[in-house]
Amino acid sequence: MLQACLNGSRNRNDHPAIPFTSEEIAIDAEKVVRAGAAELHIHVRDEQGSESLEAIDVARTLLAVRERVSGIPIGISTVRSIVPDSGARMQLMRSWKVLPDYVSINIREPDAEWIIATALSLGIDVEAGLCSEADAERFAAMPGCEACLRILVGIHEPDSGRESAAVRQIQRVLKRVGCTLPILLHGSExxxxxxxxxxxxxxxxxxxxxxxxxxxxxxxxxxxxxxxxQTAKLIEGRF
Structure with a gap:
């Protein structure tokens, strides 16, 4: 399964094609789905281009994307930097009238358990983000962790080996505790x-x-x- 992550916290100084507005995100979504993406991961933006979890911005973005790519699962980020206050972030999530299919929640964040519980209570699936063995240990100890949709393993430091040592460490923890959730792996830069x-x-x-x-x-x-x-799909075709 190929997930396309369209924008993140980046701006047009990082790349001129970063989509900001709901319409830009929707157009980009249609293009990547046509190219072979099976899912979408989006950082919602307000009308000024800042990251947002406000209900009006979430609804505007999700509706615009779903109009162009009906049936494609859409996830949005709940990263703490968008709304640092835990209570405010949970309150915003509860205010959503249009719901994403899933949210991504970083386990290293101190309020991860609360944000996961909030999402699940709303009927939103959870993609649990792990970047280290410590994250995996914490996730494995969380009550109800198996209720999550999958694990998103993010490895951001190069490793000279054929396979990432960090990935192996995370896998060992998950195997030890009998966690069988699907894994989605990604890096950066x-x-x-x-x-x-x-x-x-x-x-x-x-x-x-x-x-x-x-x-x-x-x-x-x-x-x-x-x-x-398109490049990712070409690589996929070789396996």
Whole structure:
């Protein structure tokens, strides 16, 4: 499964094709789905282009995307930097009238348990983000962790080995506790493509998009998310 991460917290200084408005995000979503993406991961923006969890911004974005790519699962980020106050973030989530299919929640964040519980209580699936063995241990100890949709493993430091040592450490913890949730693997910048290739080798899902990096394997900057996804599908075809 290929997930496209369209924008993240990046701006147009990072890449001119970063989509901000709901219409830009929807157009980009249609392009990457046509190119082969099976899911979407989006950082919702307000009308000024700032990241937002406000109900009106979430609804506007989700409705615009679903109008163009009906039936494609859409996830949005709840990263703490968007709304640092835990209570305010949970209150905003409870105010949503239009719901995403899933939310991504970083387990390293101190309020991860609360945000997970809030999402699940609303009927929203959870993609649990792990970046380290410590994250995996914490996640495994959470009551009801198996209720999550999947685990998103993010590895952001290059490893000279054929497979990432950090991925192996996380897998060992999950195996020890009998966690059988699906895994989606991703990197960023220097690790984006190596982690995507590792995902293909191990039979995991993979994630590609301008949130994670803009370089093609050739070292040339990609034109947009569509070109990144097209490249990812070419690689997938070799496995």
């Amino acid at each position: 220097r690790t984006m493509w190596s982690m995507y290739i590792e995902a293909m080798l191990q039979g995991f899902g993979g994630r590609i998009g301008l949130e994670d990096g803009s370089m093609l394997l050739s070292g040339i900057t990609a034109k947009d998310n569509e070109e990144l996804v």
